[in-house]
């Protein structure tokens with residue numbers, strides 16, 4: 519198939535593109551980066567760039583880029599807002615444009631990346647705008663499938679890699695709040711497998727799938743396992759939530775990428791877990807164990 523992919527240059531998108539390529543599909547990848555072809559994603563066979571921005575390119579231009587495509591995989595999302603590229607602009611309005619463009623280009627199949635915890639009235643704006651985007655997709659009249667993953671780990675993640683970077687320093691490990699909030703980390707290749715299978719499977723049309731790994735862990739447990747896999751021992755230092763929120767507001771005023779945002783502090787206070795059984799059944803998946811991954815990637 520010929521597939522239009524947004525977010526293909528990112529952590530998850532790269533794995534999706536590799537699996538699409540291995541399965542014999544051609545991907546046209548939307549990117550804001552003209553240097554794309556020199557990057558690692560640009561060297562994947564059957565992957566072709568298309569320059570554009572979901573917040574500023576017109577629907578006409580986006581529809582033109584989708585000409586002759588048979589499916590859209592829409593992965594773009596942000597965790598840190600920057601200037602005019604806020605959650606509403608990227609998640610909600612960006613999805614509206616991509617959906618409109620797909621309709622104009624007569625591309626019926628639409629696979630959409632959301633996030634576990636996306637719901638109306640969620641405390642975090644990330645989750646609220648992801649839910650608003652889901653609603654646009656559900657009401658589009660397209661043949662849609664929606665995926666809602668918990669946190670995703672893999673070679674390029676900013677989650678385990680950041681913690682590992684901190685754990686290499688001879689310092690205590692900082693934890694926001696109690697560290698008891700649970701996550702269900704899922705391997706990036708397992709997520710990519712679901713995306714690729716979904717475009718090949720009619721039964722996934724009209725379905726919303728929650729994606730989580732084989733086991734839920736508290737953030738503190740994940741950090742403990744990570745540090746142990748690195749053969750280290752580190753004490754924890756707990757940063758009270760009100761102080762973390764205050765710090766996040768200060769980071770917001772400074773240039774550069776903040777270590778964490780107020781929205782992330784909010785999300786860390788919630789469990790982000792699901793039952794993986796429907797996912798395993800629908801996609802024939804054997805989910806990778808995070809503990810094995812930690813050993814392989816960070817061990818000895």
Ligand SMILES: NC(=O)c1ccc[n+]([C@@H]2O[C@H](COP(=O)([O-])OP(=O)(O)OC[C@H]3O[C@@H](n4cnc5c(N)ncnc54)[C@H](OP(=O)(O)O)[C@@H]3O)[C@@H](O)[C@H]2O)c1
Nearest residue numbers: 525526527528529530549550571572593594595633669670
């Ligand atoms: N990572 C996780 O743990 C996790 C968990 C749940 C859900 N998700 C969702 O999964 C998706 C991918 O996450 P990720 O970690 O792979 O993200 P990522 O590595 O930060 O990649 C973001 C991608 O979005 C593209 N992008 C950003 N703004 C854009 C814009 N205005 N126009 C066009 N493209 C734009 C970037 O492309 P260029 O820079 O090339 O333009 C890049 O390919 C997001 O929707 C995220 O919310 C992620």
